[in-house]
Amino acid sequence: MxxxxxxxxxxxxxxxxxxxxxxxxxxxxxxxxxxAPPPIPFPWKRAWPGIGVAGLMLGALVIATITLLIQGIPNQPLWPPLFLALAPIFEVWKAVGATWIVLALVLSFASVKLSTRFVCND
Structure with missing residues (x-):
């Protein structure tokens, strides 16, 4: 061609x-x-305060963990062995009540999944 x-x-x-x-x-x-009707918009006005508080709590947890790791445990060297390095993280975990936060997140996730399953099966 x-x-x-x-x-x-x-x-x-x-x-x-x-x-x-x-x-x-x-x-x-x-x-x-x-x-078709338009999709329901996500209620960002109601979600932003929760997202902000979660971000602040996560930031506080990170700062507290770093502070405890840098300062070290009293009567211990600056960098203790790994299993002793995890102890301050668990102390911060207990101090901020992270167990309850994780429990709330798991229950929220489970309830959303359960309700989605009920809606999708019909």
């Missing part, structure tokens, strides 16, 4: 006409989408 043949083929304007069935199917889909 030469350049002249290619230019001739590409310069011709052929009109592409879709079949009637295709047009009807597309228009039915458009009408169905237009008739």
């Amino acid at each position: 030469k350049d002249d043949d290619l230019h001739r083929i590409l310069s011709q304007e052929r009109q592409v006409i879709p079949s009637r069935g295709f047009v009807i199917a597309v228009m039915d889909s458009v009408r169905r989408e237009a008739a």
Whole structure:
């Protein structure tokens, strides 16, 4: 194929006409989408305070953990063995009540999954 043949083929304007069935199917889909109700927006105004508090608590937990690791345990070297290094993390865990936070997160996750399963099975 030469350049002249290619230019001739590409310069011709052929009109592409879709079949009637295709047009009807597309228009039915458009009408169905237009008739569907809009999705329910996520209530960000109610979620932001919780997200902010969770972020602050996570930041406080990280700072407290780093502070305890840097200061070390009294009467111990600066970098104790690994199992002793985890002790301050558990102290911070107890101090901020992380057990209750994790329990609340697990229960929330379980309730959402359970309710989603009930809704999807119907």
